[in-house]
Amino acid sequence: MQRVELKDITSGLVGTTVTVCGWVRTSRDSKNVAFVELNDGSELNHTQIVFDKAAFDDKTLSPLLALGAALKVTGTVERGMKEESVEIRATAAELLGASDPSYPLQKKRHTMEYLRTIPHLRVRTNTFNAVFRVRSELSYAIHEYFHKNGYYYVHSPIITGSDCEGAGEVFKVTTVGFDPSVKTEADYNAKDFFGRPAGLTVSGQLEGETMAMALGKIYTFGPTFRAENSNTPRHAAEFWQVEPEVAFCDINDIIEIATDMIKNIIGHLLAECRAELEFFDARFEKGLIDKLRNVVESEFARVDYADAIEILKKSGKQFVYPVEWGLDLQTEHERYLTDEYFKRPVFVVNYPKKIKSFYMKQNPDGKTVAATDLLVPGVGEIIGCSERENDYDKLLAEIQSRGMKLSDYEGYLDLRKYGSVPHSGFGLGLERILMYVTGMSNIRDTIEYPRTKDELR
């Protein structure tokens, strides 16, 4: 008999006989009947299986009730207790895979910290099942949004040759490693796979710009890396980023695009991940669904960096970090702006040039750049956005004045030498927005196998 996925067991099948497979999530044993909540991954909710003890003896039944066991069940679809719910009354059952009594996910509440120690099993809990469903659907929504709007998906390189001699934040990629027989750096490089230093990318933007200068509208969506020592709930060494880059597009155009994208992908989740968002709303963040609906429906705020500084100064708040024009905003400042002052997502525009990257377009005032961060309530920055400097001489001067290695940026400078055009782009951290839409407060709980300082399972 052809197996039916549990998501397809609906009231339309009442009275028919079906075969289903799945894992035991909970079970309950009483005098005349036993119940199993079965899940096969096709939906977040479980399907109740009823075993009549007249038909199944205790010896057969016992392993079928073990938490984590895998079953194949044939039975009749019946109406359940709750409206619209259905259950399956088993007529035959097969134990596909027994679950050893040492199974760690027994009936009790486990801490998120404990669950992080068993990444290969925690996805079997409702919480992580829901997180990874939403992660998948959000990723699809991103691809669908850009595809629908005529963007090309670009795979920028993961192993890069630029930036790899910079600060300690870049991971090195090598085939040598610890080798006491290698005495000089030149010997080390000669022995290495690429014959020169290589590192893991921190961003696909520069290569994305290359592609946008021919394909017009592109986006990257891939892993990026930072060997950050900071052990915070918001930082991971490996994380996925979405980086669109658009030709013939200035800072105002790209702010519109970023706004449209955020509203679209959150709207997609509200439509497609109802059960998951309700679960998070009930268990992790009261009001989550209202918050997301508000993002889709409200205008995003927009404030000049200089005005944001004034707002913070006049807030009457005691911040830990100083508030002064020229200093970067810290999480506490971002949170005040989004959570207390604007109470909705806000673009902070025109940051001081000195605290931002070399590639950002310099404004006519000579001291700020056409850059903006999108801050959202509860999380802070989720998008970093800018128009790119498209003037060869200004870009060259910036690279030189920052003491960067010119030879690493020759191709990038060429883009300003041959048909340069106004262009802009942004970076969206997938895990940051996942935290925002699920209510997870630690980035480690949005990644299958999180990588952070001293943690590699």
Place this chain on the structure above:
Amino acid sequence: MQRVELKDITSGLVGTTVTVCGWVRTSRDSKNVAFVELNDGSELNHTQIVFDKAAFDDKTLSPLLALGAALKVTGTVERGMKEESVEIRATAAELLGASDPSYPLQKKRHTMEYLRTIPHLRVRTNTFNAVFRVRSELSYAIHEYFHKNGYYYVHSPIITGSDCEGAGEVFKVTTVGFDPSVKTEADYNAKDFFGRPAGLTVSGQLEGETMAMALGKIYTFGPTFRAENSNTPRHAAEFWQVEPEVAFCDINDIIEIATDMIKNIIGHLLAECRAELEFFDARFEKGLIDKLRNVVESEFARVDYADAIEILKKSGKQFVYPVEWGLDLQTEHERYLTDEYFKRPVFVVNYPKKIKSFYMKQNPDGKTVAATDLLVPGVGEIIGCSERENDYDKLLAEIQSRGMKLSDYEGYLDLRKYGSVPHSGFGLGLERILMYVTGMSNIRDTIEYPRTKDELR
């Protein structure tokens, strides 16, 4: 005036005034008029811009005709010479970005080898523009196929802790690198970010299995790495793989899924990338479109490995590598089977256990495994597929007999201890299938910035 993308300049707009942007791909100057073929990335074909010399003096016109220059043009849409074609008669033009006379892509045929030396500019040629359009559309087709069929997209980790002490084929990831002050391996690890050896993933399969044991049907789609010294046209150190993993699924089921996926994504390209495939058919591989149509319409062949060996032995061919039961098939053998014998894609099934991986399900004969490779004409293997060993004891014995480090596989073994189920999956190399659908004969020409031995631009 709002800019219109060139793909939207169609015969329906004849007689209207439009503003467009783009880069000069070719130009031609004659007595009374000048012509520019403009491209903005929104389609492969160029749009002809006509400049009347009565309206534009030579000094204005000269930089607008430079190859690679970026223009903004306002003009009237008119019918072109070819049926259905349209062109734009310029009334105003602005030079957005001049192109320096040193622009390498002048009007002459460049070799693929030369173009590889300028990866940041080659995407501006028709060939690479078409390749990266198809790469994008193929990637989207893969996401769409799996999403439509209820699979979850999973981001398996790129930095891994397992396998990283194995053969030299795994790249090491470290924050230490060459450091003559570090005298022992223990000191090296203590100084390193993760405090232990780390490497770049060669496959997301094992972590994919973890997810499939809770989510049912998953796929990964991300970069994988191999520090292969072999300098061939088919190998790169960094390449993207698609790896579906399906619970409650045996080898026959997964062969059906792989077949259905290949037919679907190639059918998608035939429908959506007509201009690009016609370009490749005309310039790179005569008959390409017929070949692809044949894949969509024909039954894939299926042959037992043992029978394939007999076919090769009876072929009368002089192969460089020996043909014998127990030896792996080489490219020359694969090519004979697909190009000459079957003349269509063929699944070779039930390989000898000794030449395949530890995780493959052992057949009852004790000497083969439930594994298959999909070979396609002109390329060879594009999919490696198997049912996974779901018996704890057999898997443990295999790990031990191969001398693998048990502690690296504890989580993986746990999957067979708690609710193990029959499950299968496959790996599809994105660049391999891209070579197949574009006619590119070198993998380096399917990747924006290819990484191979001693090459890192």
